Amino acid sequence: MNKDSKIYIAGHRGMVGSAIHRKLQKEGFQKIITKTSKELDLRDQLAVADFFDKEKPEYVFLAAAKVGGILANNKYRAEFLYDNLLIQNNVIHQSYLNDVTKLLFLGSSCIYPKLAPQPLKEEYLLTGKLEPTNEPYAIAKIAGIKMCDAYRDQYGCNFISAMPTNLYGPNDNYDLETSHVLPALIRKFHEGKLSNTEAVQLWGTGSPKREFLHVDDLADACYFLMNNFNEKGFVNIGTGIDISIKELAELIKKIVGYFGKLDWDDSKPDGTPRKLMNVDKLTNLGWNYKIEVEEGILSVYEDFKSKVF
Numbered sequence: 001m002n003k004d005s006k007i008y009i010a011g012h013r014g015m016v017g018s019a020i021h022r023k024l025q026k027e028g029f030q031k032i033i034t035k036t037s038k039e040l041d042l043r044d045q046l047a048v049a050d051f052f053d054k055e056k057p058e059y060v061f062l063a064a065a066k067v068g069g070i071l072a073n074n075k076y077r078a079e080f081l082y083d084n085l086l087i088q089n090n091v092i093h094q095s096y097l098n099d100v101t102k103l104l105f106l107g108s109s110c111i112y113p114k115l116a117p118q119p120l121k122e123e124y125l126l127t128g129k130l131e132p133t134n135e136p137y138a139i140a141k142i143a144g145i146k147m148c149d150a151y152r153d154q155y156g157c158n159f160i161s162a163m164p165t166n167l168y169g170p171n172d173n174y175d176l177e178t179s180h181v182l183p184a185l186i187r188k189f190h191e192g193k194l195s196n197t198e199a200v201q202l203w204g205t206g207s208p209k210r211e212f213l214h215v216d217d218l219a220d221a222c223y224f225l226m227n228n229f230n231e232k233g234f235v236n237i238g239t240g241i242d243i244s245i246k247e248l249a250e251l252i253k254k255i256v257g258y259f260g261k262l263d264w265d266d267s268k269p270d271g272t273p274r275k276l277m278n279v280d281k282l283t284n285l286g287w288n289y290k291i292e293v294e295e296g297i298l299s300v301y302e303d304f305k306s307k308v309f
């Protein structure tokens with residue numbers, strides 16, 4: 001990419017897309033194209049075709065997706081499959097038709113089988129059954145990887161894929177029904193502190209383990225891969241370190257300064273027991289994360305308080 005390359009960030013208002021936007025602006029890129037979902041509905045084939053025909057982007061970061069935490073994935077199963085397939089099909093196909101030089105497709109660590117060996121190596125894809133709560137989302141993301149590969153095989157397109165671990169950062173979703181665990185816990189402990197409640201209710205048993213990557217690190221890795229990776233398949237993006245949900249809860253409780261109890265609601269699902277990324281492929285390419293989870297949560301909590309709801 002050159003500083004005057006035309007770059008389209010699909011999903012620039014989301015947590016991931018906005019982080020990629022900040023990174024490209026910081027690097028001095030001048031021709032970044034963005035469209036809100038009101039201006040361009042990426043599920044609309046004709047609208048996407050018209051947009052690509054007019055704008056002719058040279059590079060595409062495909063960060064637009066319907067995303068959510070464990071309950072949202074399970075409740076809106078049809079939307080997670082339908083919306084994500086439409087968005088990625090339209091953007092990838094139009095990128096091919098309009099001679100995009102390179103496209104980066106973003107997925108998620110939930111593409112791996114529920115009981116795959118840990119840490120998760122890229123080669124474990126499609127070696128077992130998926131976690132049921134997020135199967136529709138995972139199927140859509142697997143289709144996206146395979147679509148990039150197929151367009152590379154059949155048409156010679158330089159379309160690559162990256163699979164980030166669980167992410168957090170500015171512009172996250174703090175809606176308690178649809179969010180991921182980290183923003184949900186920040187909000188729950190913050191509100192518990194303000195109203196001096198005796199206990200904060202958390203979901204599941206607290207025993208599952210998760211890996212957390214700050215979205216600014218993810219954006220940095222995406223930029224790195226756009227410049228350095230040109231192969232089939234995909235690359236895991238993570239830290240290679242995980243903690244239990246219980247440990248995460250204790251850490252956020254301490255950062256927020258909440259002194260009450262934790263009340264685990266085990267009628268809510270735990271999801272995958274563990275999904276720790278093997279990040280050897282990425283580190284061998286020359287990239288490493290920078291933001292430690294405690295430091296990241298501290299900065300996110302400051303951001304949350306500055307926007308309080």
Ligand code: GFB
Pocket residue numbers: 068069070071073108109110133134137138165166167178179180181182184185201202203204205208210245268269270271272
């Ligand atoms: O982050 P999360 O919603 O999604 O939940 P996944 C992670 C773990 O935290 C689960 C527990 O074991 C939850 O039961 N948890 C505890 C909570 N308290 C809460 C709470 O208040 N809110 C939430 N949301 N969780 C998603 C997938 O899985 O991860 C997506 O469904 C995607 O497809 C995403 O891959 C990255 O990590 O389980």
